[in-house]
Amino acid sequence: MIRFFKSLIRISSFISKELTEIFRQPRLILTLVLGPFLIMFLFGLAYPDQGRTLRTTIVVADPNSFQKEIATFTESFKSSLVDYVRVSDKEQALAKLALNQTDMVIVVPLVPLETIQSNQQAEFLVYHNEVDPLQIGYIQSVARAYIDAINSQFLRSIVEQGQADSDSLQSNMKTAIVKTQALQKAIPTGDGNAQAAIIEKDLTALYEKLTTFRSLASDVMVRPFSAKIFGLSDTQLTVTGFFAPAVIVLLLQHFSITFASLSIVRETRSGIMELFRVSPITAFETLAGKYLSYLFFEIILAGIITALAVWLLKIPILGHMQDYALAVVVLLFTSLGVGFFISLISETDTQAVQYSMLLLLASIFFSGFFLDLRLMREPITVLAWSLPATYGIRMLQDIMLRGASIPLLIFLGITAIGIVLFLADWILLRKKMESQYA
Known part of the structure; x- marks a missing residue:
């Protein structure tokens, strides 16, 4: 019995330890509880009950x-x-x-x-x-x-x-009756032929109208x-074919953000940042090297996913491959910027992963993956167009499914976001490295 109580005490110590560890991270608790609820709440506000005009x-x-x-x-x-x-x-x-x-x-x-x-x-x-x-x-x-x-x-x-x-x-029938009576009176005077011709003309017109009416099919009469x-597109798309570009975009965005978000935060916690003290490397060189390495890996991954979609699932790419490749590269560049930003503001791996998952959840609901963005109310569209997936889905749908060239405004928009994120990441990383050196 004493051994049993000692076992309970040891077990309870872990309970208190883990609860203390959780409550030491209020930001994580708020993210876990309020994050999904806020996304669902905004999703409910974003879409009206009636269809779009x-x-x-x-x-x-x-x-x-x-x-x-x-x-x-x-x-x-x-x-x-x-x-x-x-x-x-x-x-x-x-x-x-x-x-x-x-x-x-x-x-x-x-x-x-x-x-x-x-x-x-x-x-x-x-x-x-x-x-x-x-x-x-x-x-x-x-x-x-x-x-x-x-x-x-x-x-x-x-x-x-x-x-x-x-x-x-x-009135015509009354006229016909009057003319018939006049015909009867006119027969002795020799006016009968003229009156008979008028009656014959009226009856012929009535007969033709009745003939036309009877010749019409009932479907034509009712409808x-x-x-x-x-x-405008001659290609008949299946549901799988339509959602394929959006799925490709979400996968590439999530992979890029997840890998990048775990990069710098792990180096900070493991002490690798301390090693930069004795090296002449700058924040720009560090960030550029990370961008290029992850971008190279993600391009290979994007090629594999695209090949599987085209060859196994028979997903069409009606547009030019150079437009498709350019759209994928700028999507990866911007997504990496988001991932590095998350990594620079996160204190632990858990926070970085949680932010990445919340961003994936927001992208699923607000990027146009489920419902068309034209159905969304205006204030919420600001959130939608702040996500890289929104731009990526629009570009890949136009290129793959419509056979159009890359939409210029969409391309410039996501490129601008990517450049702003790169500059923000550079500033944050420089401050972090300077604080490490201090």
């Missing part, structure tokens, strides 16, 4: 009366989902779509009435430049809602026109308009 360009090539009527209805379409602009040049509208200056292009059919009377649905052509399956589905649902509203409005106008025509039909949806 689509910047839509309506193409009316031949503004005849009926196309004007459709365009007028389009602009009065009671929906918070669509913001309309009317143009007449289809190629100009598609060029704006390719430059992401509009989200959707709707081409109004040229001769819709003639098409419907020939027993065919008049097709609206809808173009988009999306690669996200969720956004493609969203655009398809908006296009269907728009066409349904057009059909509903068209059928309503047909019914109203039919009711108006029924009045004229009644006279339909939509055909096209993407």
Whole structure:
């Protein structure tokens, strides 16, 4: 029994030791508890319940009366989902779509009435430049809602026109009765042929209208308009294919930040910084050497990941490889800057790893990996565009999935962040080395 109590005392000593060690690191406790909660809280605030507004360009090539009527209805379409602009040049509208200056292009059919009377649905052509399956589905649902509203409005106008025509039909029937009575009276006087010709003309017109009505298929009568949806990219992407660039970016960013964040903090705790006292090395040379060594390693790792994605998963790279390589290098450079910054402000390995994991969690939620950044509320977008992954995902999606060249503004943005981080790391490392020398 005495041995048992001694064992409990020894075990309890470890409990007090570990708890004391934990409470000696209040920054770590705050990071562990408040960090994930704050990220989830901001994520809940970032995205509204309703879908984003689509910047839509309506193409009316031949503004005849009926196309004007459709365009007028389009602009009065009671929906918070669509913001309309009317143009007449289809190629100009598609060029704006390719430059992401509009989200959707709707081409109004040229001769819709003639098409419907020939027993065919008049097709609206809808173009988009999306690669996200969720956004493609969203655009398809908006296009269907728009066409349904057009059909509903068209059928309503047909019914109203039919009711108006029924009045004229009644008057025409009365006129026909009067003419028939006049014909009976006119037969003896020799005016019968003229009256008969008028009646025959009216009956023929009525017969032709009934023939046209009966020849229309029920689908055309119920849904006279339909939509055909096209993407600017001819490549059909799977869900895996769409998320592959984002996964590559997150992996490369996390590897770079993790390796770099553990570099300087370990050297500081192990005493290697003390050895710099007897060497002529400067803070700039130290930081540049670390950048180059880790950058070389990460480039090899990026090549392996890319090769596996392309050859095993069959992920396409529609753009130029030099653009892809340049985007990856600047992503690695900026991510290393973040990692070294974490390493310079961390006191222990545990803190560095925890900061790296929080940054990974923030990148998953705010970089556009899960949800499109265009759905995000404006104040939170500042946080999103402060993450290297946000720029990397945008660049790799444009290059790999759209076949576009590297987006210049995005490239300049992440490059500027990387340079600022390098300068900040240089200043912090110089101060740390000077404090070590003191």
